[in-house]
Amino acid sequence: MSAYQAHHFNAGGFPMPWLRNGIGLLAFAFSLLRFCGDAALGRIEKGNARRRSRSEIRSVTKNMISIRMASGPTQHILTWNSVMKILLAGPRGFCAGVNMAIETLEMAIRLYGTPIYVFHEIVHNKHVVERFVREGAVFVDTVEEVPHGAVLLFSAHGVAPQVRTVAAQRQLRAIDATCPLVTKVHLEAIKYAKAGYSIVLIGHEGHDEVIGTMGQAPDAFTLVDNTEEVDSLTFLSTDKLAYLTQTTLSVDDASRIITRLKERFPHIVGPPKDDICYATQNRQEAVRLLSADADLVIVVGSRNSSNSQRLAELACERGIPSHLIDGAGEIDPTWFAGDETVVITAGASAPESVVQDCVEWLKLRYNATVEERTIREENVYFPLPKELRAAASVQLPMA
Numbered sequence: 001m002s003a004y005q006a007h008h009f010n011a012g013g014f015p016m017p018w019l020r021n022g023i024g025l026l027a028f029a030f031s032l033l034r035f036c037g038d039a040a041l042g043r044i045e046k047g048n049a050r051r052r053s054r055s056e057i058r059s060v061t062k063n064m065i066s067i068r069m070a071s072g073p074t075q076h077i078l079t080w081n082s083v084m085k086i087l088l089a090g091p092r093g094f095c096a097g098v099n100m101a102i103e104t105l106e107m108a109i110r111l112y113g114t115p116i117y118v119f120h121e122i123v124h125n126k127h128v129v130e131r132f133v134r135e136g137a138v139f140v141d142t143v144e145e146v147p148h149g150a151v152l153l154f155s156a157h158g159v160a161p162q163v164r165t166v167a168a169q170r171q172l173r174a175i176d177a178t179c180p181l182v183t184k185v186h187l188e189a190i191k192y193a194k195a196g197y198s199i200v201l202i203g204h205e206g207h208d209e210v211i212g213t214m215g216q217a218p219d220a221f222t223l224v225d226n227t228e229e230v231d232s233l234t235f236l237s238t239d240k241l242a243y244l245t246q247t248t249l250s251v252d253d254a255s256r257i258i259t260r261l262k263e264r265f266p267h268i269v270g271p272p273k274d275d276i277c278y279a280t281q282n283r284q285e286a287v288r289l290l291s292a293d294a295d296l297v298i299v300v301g302s303r304n305s306s307n308s309q310r311l312a313e314l315a316c317e318r319g320i321p322s323h324l325i326d327g328a329g330e331i332d333p334t335w336f337a338g339d340e341t342v343v344i345t346a347g348a349s350a351p352e353s354v355v356q357d358c359v360e361w362l363k364l365r366y367n368a369t370v371e372e373r374t375i376r377e378e379n380v381y382f383p384l385p386k387e388l389r390a391a392a393s394v395q396l397p398m399a
């Protein structure tokens with residue numbers, strides 16, 4: 001490959017061959033001017049370009065010139081061989097709980113047809129939710145919205161017993177796609193509450209999982225989100241006290257909060273291991289390790305995905321710029337000079353197809369190379385809910 005190289009893209013990312021020669025010459029001219037100094041290029045050529053074509057240079061970086069054309073979209077021109085490197089973090093994306101919830105909804109649609117009702121988003125991801133809306137799923141926030149006798153699926157985040165009671169009263173056919181690791185926390189809550197403990201739940205207010213967990217024993221729970229809230233707790237040394245955690249917390253934050261709880265209430269009890277799930281821990285560990293080699297971290301996931309947010313925060317805390325995006329359409333070229341090492345990871349509810357869209361976006365614009373960096377293999381599988389397996393064995397012929 002020659003030392004000089006010019007590629008250009010329209011806003012949608014598709015090469016425009018009839019423009020290539022003209023823009024290539026323009027890029028060559030800019031590249032020569034680079035030898036006269038970046039400052040001169042920025043000042044002189046920017047003015048010249050405006051006079052010549054009424055196009056406007058938006059930005060000039062070491063490897064790319066972005067030009068807003070007089071008519072048409074902004075063109076991004078690579079002026080030198082790009083050396084961008086993508087480190088694809090592993091594990092990333094779907095966890096066993098999300099896989100199970102998605103397969104449950106797919107199977108339920110096959111068995112019962114549509115419309116089929118889902119209490120809250122099946123998983124916290126825009127693409128997954130939009131796909132199922134197209135296929136006939138109806139997402140509801142209250143059981144009262146579901147017609148009598150309809151099929152209602154509980155999402156991976158779990159629900160309070162009160163929701164199950166109302167569903168039964170409305171004679172709904174309920175299918176429970178709660179992740180077993182969330183159910184484990186529910187069972188711990190019930191055990192502690194029955195034994196007379198007050199329970200401090202470490203979690204984020206308003207999250208579906210937190211609402212479902214606190215609903216297991218509403219009178220027993222106090223929610224805390226940080227060490228300051230621990231400091232304001234007023235339990236006595238004689239109170240029976242336990243703690244539990246949301247499954248998708250930052251490992252570091254949870255550890256700090258648990259340490260503070262134990263300092264203030266040495267008699268507090270908790271699960272042998274905190275409740276942060278394997279998928280959350282593995283994805284965070286991958287970002288922690290790989291960000292040491294990164295200039296920038298891209299986290300694929302929706303903004304209401306707790307574990308995706310934690311991944312983006314983790315990179316930021318380590319001083320690495322990070323961006324949480326729902327897809328390639330949200331990538332901003334101003335984030336890059338073109339020679340970065342970019343870690344790409346994905347929250348536990350983000351589809352791999354969206355990750356690959358982002359990889360292609362960077363490859364197309366920056367000739368990025370891709371390296372898979374898997375820090376741990378995951379082989380976790382959760383079976384479909386038993387009520388669905390039973391229905392499937394009756395209604396679906398064996399393969």
Ligand code: SF4
Pocket residue numbers: 095096097098156179180181182247248277278279280307348
């Ligand atoms: S992130 Fe963890 S707790 Fe949540 S669905 Fe996945 S495996 Fe289950």
